[in-house]
Amino acid sequence: MADLTPANALDLLETVDLIVDGTDNFETRYLLNDAAVKLGSRGFYGAAVGSYGLKLTVVPGRTACLKCIYPEPPGVRSRPANRRRSRARDHAIAALQVADA
Numbered sequence: 001m002a003d004l005t006p007a008n009a010l011d012l013l014e015t016v017d018l019i020v021d022g023t024d025n026f027e028t029r030y031l032l033n034d035a036a037v038k039l040g041s042r043g044f045y046g047a048a049v050g051s052y053g054l055k056l057t058v059v060p061g062r063t064a065c066l067k068c069i070y071p072e073p074p075g076v077r078s079r080p081a082n083r084r085r086s087r088a089r090d091h092a093i094a095a096l097q098v099a100d101a
């Protein structure tokens with residue numbers, strides 16, 4: 001087991017075909033995205049804040065990547081005040097990511 005860093009991301013991910021994001025921050029999502037694009041691996045991203053969630057499937061060379069859609073991480077001002085965790089919301093987003101994968 002190792003922490004994912006810019007120095008080891010390509011080495012850790014080069015043997016996988018699919019990358020399913022379960023992270024809680026854009027720094028790591030961008031790291032996964034950059035590695036997936038370089039490696040040609042499909043990426044399945046999910047995020048949930050407040051009462052809603054989003055999912056994104058990225059197929060390198062065929063779709064926009066995470067950075068194309070979100071060139072900058074959402075700022076604190078764009079985040080809803082209500083940041084409570086919702087297990088049902090999180091599970092729904094995860095299920096959609098897995099269905100896409």
Ligand SMILES: [Zn+2]
Pocket residue numbers: 064065066067068069
């Ligand atoms: Zn892109």
